[in-house]
Each structure stands twice: as structure tokens, then as C-alpha cells.
Amino acid sequence: MTDHLQPENWPAWATESVEIVEANPMWNLQAQEEIRQLRELLKQLNIHKFEHIGSTSIPGLPAKPIIDLMGEVQSWEDMDLIADQLNPVGWNYVPPELDGRDYRRFWVRVKDGKRAVHLHLMRPGEERWDRQIHFRDVLRQRPDLVEAYAALKAKLADENKDDREAYTAAKTDFILQVLDEGN
Template structure:
């Protein structure tokens, strides 16, 4: 039967198309709420910092309507307990062998079979923590960069509509330009 049964155990949200939405001021409020909820859920694991990152954290930027957050943790030793805790609150763990990003542990919050939030859980001292903040803050303070990024994202969302990994990878050159120039 091939393709029809190939992904039968894979959740629907794992294959969502890339759908950029016009900037929505409500994303900021959703980010604050998700941040507070995650902090409350993860503080028992010594998480002291949760940040709203990604395009929904940048005013006037089109984005997939998914709130990206990152949290810093002293150690990933308790990941199984964290997975158990977050799974009670609509968070789905994507193991590193599927995520293919060894520097983080990744979670997707799902409602009605659609992604509503992502959590990038990183060990304290991970260099990508500062890079995520630097990128977000540069786009928040530089309208020209934000406009350029919006144009690139819109083009790539059409080109890679059904391929999240390629869409993300194709944004890397611009992100690196912002971070390292």
C-alpha cells in the first residue's frame, strides 16, 4: 500500500503545510501566556528563563501562527520527567533522533490537530540561546531587516509549502547574515 499507510502512526500536525499569516498583535499576548505557563510547569526542573522567540515575537512580521519559545535548563538529565509533565498539558515531545537538532530538546503544543506553540529546551550555556535572542532583538529594532526577512519568508513559504525542514534550512543564510555581520 505504500504511501497511504507509511505515516499512519504519525500525527497530522507533523505534516502541516507552511502557512504564513499577516502580523497579529495577539501573538505578543499569546507569547506572554505561553511563557508564564511554561515557566510554572518547568520551574520545578530549575528552569529560570523562558523567552518568546521566532517571528511571532517580532512586531509587524508575517509568521506561521505558532508561538516559538525557548527555555534554559541546567541539565537535560531529567528530560523523561519533563516529557511526562509537559505531556499532561498538550505538549508533544519530538525525540532528538527525529528532530535532528542535538543542541535542543523539542516539544510541540497541539490543539485541534494544529501546532500552536514550539518549545526549544536548551541546556544552560548553549550558544544558540544568545543567537536566538540576538536575531529576535535585531529584527525588533531594525525595520529594514524585518522587511527583508518577511520577503524571504513569503517567497520560501511558497517554494517549500510542504517541506518545513527545507523552508527552515533556506532561511539560514539570512539568519547568519543578521547574526554574524
């Protein structure tokens, strides 16, 4: 039996290098289309609340070319039913023991062998839901922060090209500072 917790058994998209590209004005339209499809696929499971988050949701911000979406799910018990809907159209479930984040259930949509969309499913009342939206909304109003974040992301992507987790962790101080300023 294959041990999926071992990195040598992960698919290639799970260990892609960090690549930051110029902002694409089409990202928001792509996100809205993904949300439309998700609503259709998951409507019988009463999953209809979605948000476009992350760097691709902030106009003018260079980013990894991966659309980040959040969706609200009532129960973790629905993952098998969700998988029945999402797996056939290119979504891959990353189990919590691999993801390492108990507050969400994580899905990755792969297109042409690369990550194209992330779906962060969270239960109602999850604090990180509000924090993701708050961070996005503060940056949408503050071009100075977008500029600073773009410079930081470029530097960190260069320093952590082959370590996505280290890249993400290294952005934490900036994100917390923005969240504190925005309150």
C-alpha cells in the first residue's frame, strides 16, 4: 500500500516551485467562473458561500498564478460527498494530516499538471475566514501596502523557490502587521 504521507509519493503539483508572475486582470473573472462552477457542483450539499481571496484577489499584485477561493461547509463529514462532485472535474483533496491546518479542508484543482485553483473549505464562524477577507480588503484600499507586499513576495519567492511552506510562513509578519493596521 502506498503511504501518501511520504513526499516521494506526492504528485508533481504538490511540490511545485514558487513562481510569482505579474498581476493578471483576468484573475477575478477566472475566480468568478470557478465560483459559479463550484456553486453548481455543490448546490445539493448546501455549499453556496464563496469568496475570492489571496493575492490574485488584489488588483495589481503580482502572485503565484493560482486562484485562491474560500467556501463555507457545514461539516467535515461531507468530504466524501464533496469528493464525489469535485474529483471528476480535476480537484484533488489534500487530507488534513498532509495539509497541517485543522481549521480548513484543502482542495487543489490541477490544470495541465499544475495548480490552478485552491479551495479552502471552512466551517461557519471560523476566525480565519474573516481574517482572509479583512486582509484582502485592506490591501484593495492601500496601494502602498500592495507595493510593499509585492516587493516582499518577490524577495521571499527568490529565497524560498523550492519550499512553498517556508515562503508562506515568511509572509506571516507582514500579514499580521496589515491585519493589526486595519483594525
